Each structure stands twice: as structure tokens, then as C-alpha cells.
Amino acid sequence: MGGPAGGKKAAKRCTEAIRRERCERKHDRAQQSIDGGPDAKKMQRIPEPELMDDQDQAAAYAAADWSESHGKIPGYFRERFPDFAAGRVIDLGCGTADVTIRFAKAFPAVTILGVDGSDAMLAFGRSSVRDAGLESRITLEKRYLPDASLEKRNFDAVLCNSLLHHFADPGVFWRTAARCVKPGAPVMIIDLVRPPDHQTAVELVKEHAKGALPVLERDFIASLHAAYSLDEIRQQLISAAMPEFQVDQTDVLHLVAWGRALI
Numbered sequence: 001m002g003g004p005a006g007g008k009k010a011a012k013r014c015t016e017a018i019r020r021e022r023c024e025r026k027h028d029r030a031q032q033s034i035d036g037g038p039d040a041k042k043m044q045r046i047p048e049p050e051l052m053d054d055q056d057q058a059a060a061y062a063a064a065d066w067s068e069s070h071g072k073i074p075g076y077f078r079e080r081f082p083d084f085a086a087g088r089v090i091d092l093g094c095g096t097a098d099v100t101i102r103f104a105k106a107f108p109a110v111t112i113l114g115v116d117g118s119d120a121m122l123a124f125g126r127s128s129v130r131d132a133g134l135e136s137r138i139t140l141e142k143r144y145l146p147d148a149s150l151e152k153r154n155f156d157a158v159l160c161n162s163l164l165h166h167f168a169d170p171g172v173f174w175r176t177a178a179r180c181v182k183p184g185a186p187v188m189i190i191d192l193v194r195p196p197d198h199q200t201a202v203e204l205v206k207e208h209a210k211g212a213l214p215v216l217e218r219d220f221i222a223s224l225h226a227a228y229s230l231d232e233i234r235q236q237l238i239s240a241a242m243p244e245f246q247v248d249q250t251d252v253l254h255l256v257a258w259g260r261a262l263i
């Protein structure tokens with residue numbers, strides 16, 4: 001009998017189909033500009049959607065093995081801030097909490113608030129935090145950034161991987177990062193580096209996303225196109241009045257921008 005439950009299910013299916021179609025269109029547009037745009041060879045920056053709020057996208061991200069890149073992140077932090085050992089850390093754009101968990105394991109005296117605007121990513125994150133037995137030290141909250149309630153200089157460190165290139169306005173990103181933490185606190189931002197051309201991006205994805213689901217390959221290539229160059233980030237830091245921050249390229253794919261929040 002097709003009572004209210006059946007009607008609700010049909011409506012839900014319909015809403016889901018519309019959402020999925022919108023999301024596919026959004027990604028198709030980005031893909032078209034990547035594949036066929038007249039500037040494809042020049043590798044101009046092509047922004048990608050901010051939130052990773054599609055279920056398939058989140059599932060593909062959660063299923064991927066990030067040990068090669070994420071495994072290095074706690075060490076990058078320790079090298080740059082050898083005195084840091086304890087306190088409240090905020091992980092901006094924590095997604096599925098893979099980095100959050102690695103960081104919590106490497107720094108047993110920290111607690112971490114992970115924030116992300118995507119329910120789909122956070123759902124995977126919560127389940128991983130539970131599986132890791134870290135619920136007493138990691139809290140995940142849905143927050144769409146910028147969020148003024150986080151900009152109260154309450155945290156002892158900022159950690160952030162692979163969020164900057166999603167932000168529509170990088171100035172807003174840097175302001176958010178600087179205002180979350182106490183004066184003088186460590187801030188470490190890791191992101192992708194935009195490759196010189198489309199062909200290099202394709203080769204990097206082939207090499208570093210072997211065996212990944214097609215949706216993850218698509219997102220990876222879109223992220224490489226959306227990423228900034230080191231010089232662009234240095235300019236962003238000057239504009240954000242954070243010129244003392246340093247930017248290091250750590251490998252062929254990644255950079256680390258780091259420094260201490262303004263006193």
C-alpha cells in the first residue's frame with residue numbers, strides 16, 4: 001500500500017535525484033573547462049565547488065588510502081613547531097577526519113575540534129573517530145566557514161589540509177585561520193600545488209591515485225586545477241597581513257604554509 005511512508009520515500013528519491021543531477025552538472029561544468037577549455041594548456045586556475053557534499057564523493061574520499069600524503073602531516077607540524085605538545089587544536093575542513101585522527105594519535109596531549117560544512121564527509125569522519133576510540137579527544141562539528149563564532153582566538157593551534165583551494169576567496173580563508181587561534185599560536189596549512197599544465201595534472205593523478213574510484217580521480221584532477229601556486233599563496237599572505245608566514249613545497253603535489261598567528 002502506497003501510504004505516507006511510500007509517498008515520503010518517493011519524494012525522498014525525487015529530491016535525491018534532483019540533488020545528484022545538480023551535483024553532476026556542477027562537476028560536468030568544471031570537467032568541461034578542464035578537458036576542453038581554450039585555456040586548458042595554460043593551466044589557469046579553475047575553482048572547484050567548495051563543499052564535498054555529494055554522498056558518492058564522500059564515500060570515495062573515505063575509501064581512499066591517504067597514508068602516503070596524510071601520514072607525513074604530524075611530522076611536518078613537529079618539525080616546524082618543535083615546542084608544541086598539548087592544547088586545543090582546530091582542524092579546518094576536516095572532511096572524513098583522516099588527518100585529524102593521525103594528528104591526535106601523534107600528539108596524545110591534544111584535543112581537536114574538526115569542522116567541515118559537509119554532512120556527508122562528517123558522517124564518515126564520526127564513524128572513523130569512533131573506530132579509532134578517539135571520541136573523548138576529537139569532536140567533529142558541521143560549520144560552514146567563515147564562521148564568526150570560531151574566530152575568537154580560543155585555540156592553541158590550527159591544522160588544515162586541502163581546504164584552501166576550495167575557498168572562493170582566499171583572503172577569507174587566511175582571516176579565518178588567523179582568528180581561530182591565540183596570539184602566537186602555530187598555524188599549519190597544507191595544500192596542493194597547481195601543476196604547470198593539464199597533462200602534468202593527468203599524469204600526477206595516474207601516479208598518485210592508482211586504484212582510486214573514478215569519482216575520486218575526477219575530484220583530484222579538479223583540485224589540482226583549483227590549487228594555487230607558491231607565489232600566489234605568498235601574495236595572499238602579504239595581502240592578509242601575514243607576510244612572516246613561510247611557504248615550502250614538500251613534494252611534487254604539496255606545499256605547507258606555516259607560521260604563528262599575529263600577536
Ligand SMILES: C[S@@+](CC[C@H](N)C(=O)[O-])C[C@H]1O[C@@H](n2cnc3c(N)ncnc32)[C@H](O)[C@@H]1O
Pocket residue numbers: 050051052053092093094095096097098099115116117118121143144145146160161162163166167
Ligand atoms: C579535500 S577535502 C579535505 C578533507 C580533510 N582535511 C583531509 O585532508 O582529508 C576538503 C574539505 O573541505 C570542506 N570545505 C570546503 N569549503 C568549506 C567551507 N567553506 N566551510 C567548511 N568546509 C569546507 C569540504 O566539504 C571537504 O570536506
